[in-house]
Each structure stands twice: as structure tokens, then as C-alpha cells.
Amino acid sequence: MSVYTLVVTTPPHQNNTATVIEFAESILTAGHQINGIFFYQDGVLNASTLTSIPNDEFQAPAAFVKLHNDHQVALHLCITAGEKRGLTDQDGVININPAFTVSGLGEMVELTSTADKVIQL
Amino acid sequence: MSSTSLAVINTKAPFATSHGKDALDLALIFGSYEQQISLFFIGDGVFQLLQRCDGITLNVKDFTKTFAALSFYDIENVYVSQESLTKRSLNKSSLIDGVEVLSDDVIQQYLSQHTAALTF
Numbered sequence: 001m002s003v004y005t006l007v008v009t010t011p012p013h014q015n016n017t018a019t020v021i022e023f024a025e026s027i028l029t030a031g032h033q034i035n036g037i038f039f040y041q042d043g044v045l046n047a048s049t050l051t052s053i054p055n056d057e058f059q060a061p062a063a064f065v066k067l068h069n070d071h072q073v074a075l076h077l078c079i080t081a082g083e084k085r086g087l088t089d090q091d092g093v094i095n096i097n098p099a100f101t102v103s104g105l106g107e108m109v110e111l112t113s114t115a116d117k118v119i120q121l
Numbered sequence: 122m123s124s125t126s127l128a129v130i131n132t133k134a135p136f137a138t139s140h141g142k143d144a145l146d147l148a149l150i151f152g153s154y155e156q157q158i159s160l161f162f163i164g165d166g167v168f169q170l171l172q173r174c175d176g177i178t179l180n181v182k183d184f185t186k187t188f189a190a191l192s193f194y195d196i197e198n199v200y201v202s203q204e205s206l207t208k209r210s211l212n213k214s215s216l217i218d219g220v221e222v223l224s225d226d227v228i229q230q231y232l233s234q235h236t237a238a239l240t241f
Contacts, residue, residue, distance in 0.1 A: 104150075115125070
């Protein structure tokens with residue numbers, strides 16, 4: 001059994017992001033653990049509640065939320081990267097999906113230092 | 122907290138995208154948490170290390186000046202690909218101080234000694 005940290009740097013409409021979901025499900029099915037998924041660069045856009053993806057395309061944000069709900073996988077968002085891209089949790093305007101935890105790069109240090117493997121997709 | 126040795130691989134020119142700055146921000150945080158970290162510059166990433174980099178002329182914040190502060194964060198391992206420099210008609214004298222030029226074979230060997238790698 002290995003502990004994985006996943007690092008997502010691609011936005012919801014890119015196929016790499018769909019690969020993250022498939023990869024995450026596969027490693028959980030194989031009996032490994034994910035100590036958290038860290039979203040950085042354009043990856044933070046997966047946390048936006050404002051994104052609307054056409055019905056016949058892969059729903060990456062919903063898939064991350066399902067992964068979180070089904071397997072309690074922590075979804076950490078780099079808020080500095082998020083704010084640059086219009087994400088906010090300030091009063092009145094909240095467009096970050098509540099399944100995501102607002103974090104910073106310090107959390108990434110914590111995750112990677114307690115993981116056996118760090119995978120960036 | 123056990124220790125990770127992280128390789129940050131820089132592959133993009135400095136100012137057209139934010140990859141270089143994002144990689145440096147990440148490296149500095151890892152450095153400030155006293156994690157082992159090495160920076161690798163390959164491909165167009167080598168342009169980030171030019172002495173005369175100046176983002177201001179492009180209205181971009183010049184993050185490359187912060188490379189001078191790497192030693193304050195105990196980040197001593199900064200490696201550059203000789204082959205990538207040669208292909209771009211550059212040599213070590215064009216680069217900032219404190220970087221080590223290595224062949225791609227040696228870079229590959231060094232990379233394999235890290236427990237994790239992130240590419241920007």
C-alpha cells in the first residue's frame with residue numbers, strides 16, 4: 001500500500017484532468033491511499049461553481065466532488081492561484097465549491113512530505 | 122514529518138506564461154519549510170536564467186530577480202542542461218551566478234535521485 005499525493009495543474013476542459021479522475025479511482029481500487037489532491041495553476045479552475053461544461057462532455061468538477069464524497073479525498077486549492085483566476089470565498093461572493101478546501105502551497109509541502117509518491121497530471 | 126526531495130523542472134521561457142513564476146513560488150515555499158529541493162532548467166526553461174532578463178519591458182513582474190535569493194532559502198541545487206544551452210546558442214557566461222551546467226545524461230541521473238518531480 002502506498003500513499004499518493006496528486007497535483008492537478010490543468011483546467012476542467014482539458015483531457016489530462018479526466019485522466020486524474022481515472023488515475024485516482026484506479027489507485028483507490030487497488031488499495032492505495034490518496035492523502036490529498038492539490039490544485040495549482042489552471043487546476044484551481046476545477047473548483048469554480050461558475051463553470052458550465054456542455055452535457056455531452058466530461059464533467060470534471062462534478063467528478064472531483066464525487067471522488068471527495070465517495071472516498072473522503074481531500075481537495076486542496078491554492079487560493080493565491082485561485083484568486084488570480086476569479087475564485088473567491090470572500091463575504092457575499094463565494095464561487096468555490098464547498099467540497100474544496102481553501103489552502104496554500106504550505107499544504108502541498110505537508111502532503112508531499114507524507115506521501116510515498118507524488119504524481120502531477 | 123518525513124522529508125521529500127523534490128525536483129522542480131522548468132521547461133518554459135520566463136514571461137510568455139506564468140509557469141516560471143509558479144514554479145519559483147512553489148520552490149521558495151518548499152525551501153522555507155526546509156524541504157530538499159533542486160531546480161532543473163531544460164529546453165526553453167534555460168532562458169529564465171539569462172543575466173539580462175527583464176520582464177518590465179513586457180509589463181510582466183520580473184520574478185527572475187528572485188533567483189538571487191535562492192540561497193537564503195537554502196536552495197543550492199540549480200542545474201542547467203548543456204544541450205539545451207547549446208541548441209539556443211547560449212553558454213554559461215550568459216547566465217546568472219550559482220548555476221551548474223550539466224549534460225542531459227547527468228541531469229537524468231540526478232533526477233532519478235529525487236523522490237518526486239514537478240514540471241512547469
